[in-house]
Amino acid sequence: MDENLVDYYAELLYDYHFLKQPLQKADAIFVLGSHDPSVADYAVELYKEGWANYIIFSGGVVRPVGELRNQTPKSEADAFFDIAVKAGVPADVIILDNEATNTGENFSCTRKVLKEKGFDFQNFILVQKPYMVRRTYATALVQFSEFKFISTAKPDSYAQYIARCIENNISKERVISNMTGDLQRLKIYPEKGFLAAMEIPENVWDAYEKLIFMGFEGRMAN
Template sequence: MPTTALPAEYRSDVETLWDFNQMHHEPRPVDVGIGLGGHDIGVATYAVDLFHAGIFPLIVFTGANAPTTVDRFPRGEAVHFREHAIERGVPDDAILIEPRATNTGENIDFTRDLLEELGYLGSTKSVMLISRPYQQRRSFAICRKRWPEVDVSCGSLPLALDDYVAGIGDVDRVMNMLVGDTQRLWVYPAKGWAIEQDVPDRVREAYERLVDAGFNRRLLPEQSH
């Protein structure tokens, strides 16, 4: 049975990565909200909250399936997110779905293609990427690289670390994902997939300690630590 208790010996380092991977953008009105697929239904919940608050008039949910989501969202991440939003009062005509993307780069590319196909791209000057909390900085960097002409901000359901872990139900999974997303902050720019970002020494050192402690399941195979 997965545990939701964050081990005390790792708390400081996990909190360092948790805080750094969020962009801390204040929600502001944008043309389109983009809900990035994954295992966290909180992405769709927050998109609904922002829609009802008038932050954006149109939502795109983007995502197919991954091995970690197919059991939870068998019809696809974007499809389930859309259903979740409609159940919470978002009109069907305010939601677009992009059901093919299997990674964040495809989320961005395929969403832009969909908006162009449906005639929305010309009026899309600003977007908000809604993601898991620790996915914000990576998503921001990818979007700035692949869609540089759009003004991008980021957001996630505002939860404290312990509340987020409790909602996911598996602290080990969250810690491994958090370490993996941190590694991608320098690996992706080296591959030309994202813009460069400054990663402070304290973040790299926290990352290294967590890798050394065995939280390495989400590391890219061509990059250890």
């Protein structure tokens, strides 16, 4: 397999997925669950820079030992909590949702937690992996439409992000398969009402089909 060609197609998907929106101050930094600990690291950066006074970690999927730098199996939210507190974020500004198991539930379960705890947040910074920024935003347009929000991630290039993932024991193959899976969801989920339709450029879809042909199809939706 020609790795240069793989990277060429993968970077097209990465740049499309990484919707760029300017940061704006918010009531809370809302972090959606992930297998990538750098998502929590970036939320900590934003908090320390003063973009919001609270952090929400949403994710009930239990990750195995080591996957999120955890020493015991933990939910994404709990593992992210540990990362943030270790980095100096006060525990009392962190809100946890340990029930969500997918992107739609990140929004519905977090809405429920905020209501139960009496928080009246109206403005959010949504944080995810770079290649999930667009899908997070498209989902929020449907599932979180009553609020104001922007969607963002640590501003890595494709090469920088792959290198960061490898440092965290996440393979390039896994990242690319996740990116093709996310593009498929952007294509088919609007008709299911899960997210808002996003225009997909022809060259991006062509790159997707090339990567699928090469075998990067490990995370397709049914």
